Amino acid sequence: MALELVVLIKVVPDGKEVFVDPVNFTLNRSMATNVLNPADENALEAALRIKDEHDARITVMTMAPPFAEPFLLECMSRGADQAVLISDRAVAGSDTYPTSLTVAAAIKHLGKVDIVFAGEKTSDSSTGHVGPGVAEFLEAELASYSRSCRYEDGFVTAERVLEEGVEVVKIPTPAVVTVITDSNIPRRATLRKKLNAQKKGIIVWSLQDIGLPSDWVGLRSSPTVVKKMLPFPAIERKGKVIGLDMMDDFVKELVDTGIIRQGGN
Amino acid sequence: MSEFDAIVVGGGPAGTSAAMRLAASKLNVLLVEKADPPGSKNVSGGVLWGNSLAGVMPDWEKTAPLERYVKSKGIGFLTKDSSIDISFRSTRFNETKTGYTVLRTKLDQFLNKKAKDAGATVVTGVTVDRLAFEGKKVIGVEQDGDVITSDAVILAEGANPRVAIDSGIRSPLKDEDVAIGVKEVIKLPEKTINDRFNLREKEGFAGEYVLGFLDGGVEAGGFLYTNKDSISLGVVISMKHLRENNKTYSYDIVEQFKNHPSIAPLLEDGKVDEYSAHMVQEGGLASIPKLYGNGYMIAGDAAGFSFSNGLILQGMNYAIASGIAAADTIVEAKTGSGISEQSFSKYEEKLMNSFVLKDMHTFKGIGDITWGNLIHQQMPGILEKVMLGLFMEDGEPKRHMNQIVKEALKSSGLKSSKLLLEGYRMYRRM
Numbered sequence: 163m164a165l166e167l168v169v170l171i172k173v174v175p176d177g178k179e180v181f182v183d184p185v186n187f188t189l190n191r192s193m194a195t196n197v198l199n200p201a202d203e204n205a206l207e208a209a210l211r212i213k214d215e216h217d218a219r220i221t222v223m224t225m226a227p228p229f230a231e232p233f234l235l236e237c238m239s240r241g242a243d244q245a246v247l248i249s250d251r252a253v254a255g256s257d258t259y260p261t262s263l264t265v266a267a268a269i270k271h272l273g274k275v276d277i278v279f280a281g282e283k284t285s286d287s288s289t290g291h292v293g294p295g296v297a298e299f300l301e302a303e304l305a306s307y308s309r310s311c312r313y314e315d316g317f318v319t320a321e322r323v324l325e326e327g328v329e330v331v332k333i334p335t336p337a338v339v340t341v342i343t344d345s346n347i348p349r350r351a352t353l354r355k356k357l358n359a360q361k362k363g364i365i366v367w368s369l370q371d372i373g374l375p376s377d378w379v380g381l382r383s384s385p386t387v388v389k390k391m392l393p394f395p396a397i398e399r400k401g402k403v404i405g406l407d408m409m410d411d412f413v414k415e416l417v418d419t420g421i422i423r424q425g426g427n
Numbered sequence: 428m429s430e431f432d433a434i435v436v437g438g439g440p441a442g443t444s445a446a447m448r449l450a451a452s453k454l455n456v457l458l459v460e461k462a463d464p465p466g467s468k469n470v471s472g473g474v475l476w477g478n479s480l481a482g483v484m485p486d487w488e489k490t491a492p493l494e495r496y497v498k499s500k501g502i503g504f505l506t507k508d509s510s511i512d513i514s515f516r517s518t519r520f521n522e523t524k525t526g527y528t529v530l531r532t533k534l535d536q537f538l539n540k541k542a543k544d545a546g547a548t549v550v551t552g553v554t555v556d557r558l559a560f561e562g563k564k565v566i567g568v569e570q571d572g573d574v575i576t577s578d579a580v581i582l583a584e585g586a587n588p589r590v591a592i593d594s595g596i597r598s599p600l601k602d603e604d605v606a607i608g609v610k611e612v613i614k615l616p617e618k619t620i621n622d623r624f625n626l627r628e629k630e631g632f633a634g635e636y637v638l639g640f641l642d643g644g645v646e647a648g649g650f651l652y653t654n655k656d657s658i659s660l661g662v663v664i665s666m667k668h669l670r671e672n673n674k675t676y677s678y679d680i681v682e683q684f685k686n687h688p689s690i691a692p693l694l695e696d697g698k699v700d701e702y703s704a705h706m707v708q709e710g711g712l713a714s715i716p717k718l719y720g721n722g723y724m725i726a727g728d729a730a731g732f733s734f735s736n737g738l739i740l741q742g743m744n745y746a747i748a749s750g751i752a753a754a755d756t757i758v759e760a761k762t763g764s765g766i767s768e769q770s771f772s773k774y775e776e777k778l779m780n781s782f783v784l785k786d787m788h789t790f791k792g793i794g795d796i797t798w799g800n801l802i803h804q805q806m807p808g809i810l811e812k813v814m815l816g817l818f819m820e821d822g823e824p825k826r827h828m829n830q831i832v833k834e835a836l837k838s839s840g841l842k843s844s845k846l847l848l849e850g851y852r853m854y855r856r857m
Contacts, residue, residue, distance in 0.1 A: 236552075353459060353570035356550045 167209045167217035170280040171202040175231045177285050187391035198233050201281025205341040209279045210241045212313050219243045238359035239351035245364040262295025266287030271372040274336045275292040282342045297338035304338045309345040431457045434577040436555050438465045441727025441746035442583035448484040448754035450545035463552030466535025470705035474633050477527040479747035490697045492533040494654035495631025497526035504807040507640040510689035511810045526650045528631045558594040558806045565722030581753045588705045588729040597716040602666045604710030609677045610661030613697035617656045641808025643672040646803040649684045663800035708733040712791040719771040724753040745783050752777040792856045801849045
């Protein structure tokens with residue numbers, strides 16, 4: 163029986179084109195084009211590498227408005243077998259808690275699942291909650307911040323990148339693996355797969371389809387409350403060119419202005 | 428049985444026009460464009476001249492994303508300190524059927540959508556590797572090891588025809604076939620542009636310049652076109668000269684053009700919004716490859732269809748007209764004698780009967796003139812000396828014009844017999 167792999171993706175504004183509104187400190191995304199969350203590209207590639215080695219089927223999944231469709235097709239063009247868009251007005255305003263709940267419900271609705279892949283975090287909100295949240299709701303094992311993973315006989319072996327070093331964990335399936343950004347080089351779409359993806363199209367599910375009550379999701383069911391946004395104080399940098407022959411004066415100036423301290427014996 | 432009646436490689440003006448025409452004839456057509464979104468990987472000046480687009484879109488002037496129509500056409504000779512400009516504006520440059528400045532990211536996305544709406548399958552973001560052959564017959568395209576089959580293929584891949592070269596149906600480009608185009612899009616408020624160029628709403632300016640002040644004898648032309656709320660500006664540099672002067676950098680030449688005393692004020696307070704560079708087809712008739720074979724045709728820039736006589740640069744109208752001609756050839760072959768090298772020879776016939784190949788033949792020697800010492804090195808200097816002689820008041824007794832011209836010629840080192848000869852050649856070939 164084929165391995166069932168699920169890859170969670172999110173469409174995010176291109177980080178290079180997002181700026182902070184100087185008045186209310188929220189992110190202004192109006193000028194930005196949409197892209198696939200960078201870490202999700204690596205998550206998809208991690209799943210594709212499992213599929214290269216094993217008999218597996220990959221389902222890409224996202225919870226988003228319909229504008230996410232071309233991104234789901236792009237994932238299919240790289241080798242995913244099908245794509246599910248969970249789209250329902252009721253989920254608007256959901257924070258990471260109802261989002262994880264909804265995605266987990268959709269995965270259950272899909273049937274058997276062996277490994278769920280997700281990016282370590284999204285570039286637009288950086289919480290890193292949804293992958294672990296889905297693991298919790300699915301009661302699955304979790305290997306977060308993984309740079310690579312292998313599958314063998316019902317177990318996932320993942321290399322987790324921690325602050326102190328790399329931890330290799332072996333966990334039984336069903337498992338959730340969150341994948342760190344730039345941990346692999348995503349393969350490119352092919353013309354044949356693009357044609358197939360266009361022909362096949364995506365699957366769209368509403369909350370009703372996955373059997374989730376609409377009052378469990380959305381803004382009202384989201385525990386997160388943003389109370390206040392504060393900017394970092396702007397620091398003005400002084401640009402100064404110092405010749406090599408002026409090093410002594412430069413160091414003295416730094417000491418005099420209190421930027422560095424003179425070491426004692 | 429093939430998957431498609433036709434595959435069009437390249438979603439620029441040539442490819443989208445071909446795809447629209449094929450789809451309008453109810454053929455099953457696939458359009459493949461490497462850029463996503465379309466228009467984001469090419470570089471074009473760009474002014475769309477002529478009315479070719481009407482062949483696939485009769486109402487294009489109302490529906491296409493056009494910036495401004497060319498109300499004012501400029502030609503300028505720039506020296507280090509001076510500019511000698513000819514500016515032509517006319518009430519006969521109407522809002523219709525003339526030239527339009529365009530931004531290709533907008534235009535190409537529009538054209539690809541139109542092709543899709545017409546019924547073509549449009550795939551973006553993927554690059555075709557080469558043509559797929561069965562013997563000498565083209566049976567489709569190859570991409571990442573897969574063959575997508577088709578009865579006919581139109582290669583409309585633009586100025587860098589990799590697919591044609593890698594498929595062995597076109598020889599690699601030579602230095603003299605191409606120039607390097609470097610372009611910036613500079614944002615400015617619509618009203619500022621109107622004021623600086625003396626334009627009303629929707630009216631535009633298109634200027635070409637000879638840059639006669641570059642170090643090392645590098646030959647380059649400049650262009651400056653007004654969009655709605657930006658200026659497209661750039662240079663086209665002879666590839667040969669760029670290679671011979673390896674201390675010259677293309678971006679340096681753009682800066683020199685932008686900082687020229689008569690250009691800089693036009694750009695003041697503008698913000699660079701885009702920066703791009705690409706090959707420009709400049710080879711003329713000599714660089715045109717074999718245009719068709721059994722199952723394939725080459726259209727647009729990929730076929731070397733571009734026109735430049737120093738006064739005007741054109742490419743998109745040739746691309747559109749050739750794309751339409753290629754599509755019609757497929758439709759006729761399908762309903763007639765079938766697809767063969769013989770039936771595709773009609774493509775060249777069609778082009779010979781249209782401005783596309785007629786212009787290429789009429790102006791076959793133009794490259795020697797537009798890329799030549801006279802225009803780039805001597806002419807700007809001579810003109811400057813003449814103008815200074817005529818208009819600069821230095822308290823000395825005034826001289827006759829013939830004296831001024833004679834002196835200007837003398838200091839340029841150009842013999843008057845040579846000037847006559849070169850001038851005559853230029854006059855004939857332009």
